[in-house]
Amino acid sequence: MSSASTVAKKKQTPQNTLSLHYLGDRVLRQPTKRISKINQSVRDLAQEMVQTMYAEQGIGLAAPQVGVNKQMLVIDCDPNNTATPPLVLINPEIQTYSPELATGEEGCLSIPGVYLDVVRPEAVQVKFRDESGRPQKMKASGLLARVIQHELDHLHGVLFVDRVRNDLVLTEALNKQGFSAKAVQPIKS
Structure with a gap:
């Protein structure tokens, strides 16, 4: 597992620092750009994303969800445990x-109130850079692997509802929360 985040501190905030975008917003469907230089503005964005994730009571957040077209994710599968810093x-x-x-x-924080089953690989190995710019590799399984895959999908303009196989249940859940099923772009597997 990679070294823990040194910039993003675990701290609950009463309000988010960044505005979330929701299903139907074009920014969620655009492929993101690689971050070429990891500097203080990137570290500041990471900190704001972590604070937004905590404020919204999420366990993962991708930059497109806050309207930023960059390849960055923040994750904390155990937000109540101060011994495990966010990634x-x-x-x-x-x-x-x-x-x-x-x-x-x-x-998904971008589709509040909708919770549905998704089939994904049980484990992954991911490479990335940390907020200091150091290359990292990490093996993940279970919930962490699921969150990594879910958030990484966001970087490619894919939302978890695109992977839901039961159209009837999906449409019903979206309608119940005021979202249109027309905003879904099903993934053919």
Whole structure:
């Protein structure tokens, strides 16, 4: 596992620092750009993203969700444990996927109130740069692997609802929360 984030501190805030974008917003469907230089503005963005994730009670957040077209994710699968700092992944790439698949319920800060089952590989190996610019590699399984895949999808303009296989359940869940099923772009597997 990579070294923990040195910039992004675990701290609950009463309000978010960045505005979230929601299903139907074009910014969520645009492929993101690699971050060529990791400087203080990138570290500041990471900190603001972490604070937004905590304020919204999420466990992961990708830059496009706050309207930033950059390849950055922040993750904290255990937000109540101060001993586990949040992860910051810059320019993340999944190198390998496990052949084992797992079904798990997912939600998204950009689609509040919608929780549906998604099938994903059980484990991944990901390479990325940390907020100091150092190259890192990490193996992840279970919830962390699921969150990495979910957030990395955002960097490619893919949302978890695009991976939901049961159209009837998907449409019903979206309608119930005021979202249009027309905003979904199904992934053919």
